[in-house]
Amino acid sequence: EKVENKPRKIIGNILLYTFLIEGIGIILLWLFQGAHPDRFFYALFHGVSAFCNAGFGLEDDSLLSWQGNPGALTIISLLIILGGLGWVVIKNIFQKILKKTRHLSFHTMVVLFTTAILIFSGFLIFFIIERISAPPSRPWWLDLGNSIFYSITTRTAGFNVLFPSDMSPISQILSIPFMIIGASPGSTGGGVKTTTFVLFFLFVLRGMDEDDTRLALGEHRILRETVQKAAVIFIRYFILYLISSLILYSVERVQNSHLTFIQILFETASAFGTVGLSLDTTSHLSVTGKWIIILNMFVGRVGLLAFSLSSFSREKHFTIKKPRGEVMIG
Template sequence: MLIKEEAGRLKFIKLEPVQILALGFATVIFIGALLLCLPISSADGNSTPFIDCIFTSTSAVCVTGLVTLDTGTHWSIFGQLIIIILIEIGGLGFMTFATFFAVILGRRISLRERLIMQEAFNAFNIQGMVRLMLYVMGITFAIEGIGAIILMTQFIPMYGIAKGIYYGIFHAVSAFCNAGFDLIGDFKSLTPFVENTTINLTICSLIVIGGIGFAVVTEIINNRGFKRLSLHTKVVLTTTAILILSGAVLFFLFEYANPKTMQPLSLKGKILASIFAAITPRTAGFNTISTSDMTTAGKFLTIILMFIGASPGSTGGGIKTSTFTLIFMTVISVIRGREDTEIFRKRIGRSLVYRALAIIIISFGLVMLTTMILSITQEGDFIEYLYEATSAFGTVGLTLGLTTRLTLIGKIIIIITMYAGRVGPLTLTFAFARRAQIGNTNVKYPEDKLLVG
């Protein structure tokens, strides 16, 4: 009898991979918040209120970039190092670092741990997951290192050797992980460098590489020629290119004559600002022009891009590029009168279409719920509420100025939204909902008709 009770308890505390992922991120966030609460973490040597610490830690681990306190002036060097470590852990995933240290210590990676890795990377199977994780870490550090060196060439002449090197490393990591944290101070982000070609293109490149997904980066490195790439990689690259090019053109048109954003800039500055404005909503959070002074069209375009976000298995959030493309192509297939969704002459299974649709509906519902709560608890305009909610869900970090004015309830709801956006709305739903039993999957009910449209 005792053995049966113990077995029952073990079965009860056994967690699914999605639940371990959700709890893992929450644990890292809590530990980060405790470290940021220490007096040594703030520049003035005083303890920071816990709500602001948990907000900053959540924003760092969820690689968002929304901050209630200015990163460059409020936090000490120690606090900033804690933030950048949390960003790296959040960007690569805590399982990546756990696997790395396990391999160093010579510990064997279990099947359960491989399943968690598969869930974290949105991989198709568990084969080669450990090798992929180690490969990802090597690629990440190499790309961040190259980006840091290039940024140092610009920051060292401005801030000196020590500070220039530090700034180069911090902003390279923050950009690659799509975090959007900066050290410039006074919530200016990268606006002082709007016409600096090197900084703009370097940050943009790091954002794009970090946002297309580790599987895509790995496949590009190991394959030659677009035709030899997998369907997933083709969809991600094509969608990313279309969103960046179309977004840049639209931002150029919307903001070209705006005296508070692009009008004072040179033609080169306008082009750089347009490209940057199209790339950064893909969950990065930096800005080179004032987001609050954009035209209404520019703000709304930013909201759309933030909602779409980056790609699966990347450092970014949002519904993901492949999800957006899958639903878009499904609509095209319906218009053409075809039963199956077709992309690049490949047929997509209905289960994937249903999953993509579920992600979009849950994500849209979360953004709308957050917007509604903010409209009740905050003072501002509707566009500010929707912008803030979408930015938090997409783990972007852009704001129209509402973040620093958030009430306690507003901070809590944004924390929850950032967490849900990073873990993934569908993953979070699976983590806290009981999955259907395998034995019930064969049950089919009678088919009937319903009027739609």
């Protein structure tokens, strides 16, 4: 199903799935709000914010005060995950549940598998690191819940159940790749996207097939053109991220010499991935630095994708076949 063929049907499906999932999430959040005087509005606001991966909360500490409400945090986590899967995946899952299709699509399987791996690996990394540096008085189950939620929210949602500035430097650094990868195509999240990362990672790890036309992934083979697009998008994203980080660091070193390079790398990754997490850096940025962050958020969400698609859409015609060249590498 292509957008240009049935745009009304696709928009209708997106609205249907969005309102259905958000509606169920809001009702469940309302039930977990207890005797809160504004519990319906709180449930409505946070439910929509979670599914849209916006990360906006109604408290100064985001969701820090929700640490004692595991039920509500579980619903928020599920909404973030569903919002980050993409409407194509959600539609395919609904079709499978309603038995309108026998099998989940290859794209859906890749997205679900990659999402699960990222959540589990992130949880494991953050839990181990934070337990090592945790004070003896802090219960293990608190780090367990925080690590699971942080692994989910790092990939574009941006809710806080703990402040990243209170985490160990290693956890702060390892948060950056998760923010860069982000959510999945067609979702409410940002980042370079899970499928792009998987194809680029496998291409670097294994390379193309012997005929140099496809990349093997399970029982399927990905066309060379798709792998090339993924590689180009990932490399462009990473280069822009590094350049922007260096520019921001250079600007802030003049006006805010107390900001560290890790803070700048974290802030830039958060902006490019439209995450919203910060190491208590944003409010200390200069006016120029804030404009750089604004531009990063715009490019991370719209500009890079539009630029990549426009470059891919250009057809190249060569009337002269150039001679083959060989160079040594490594």
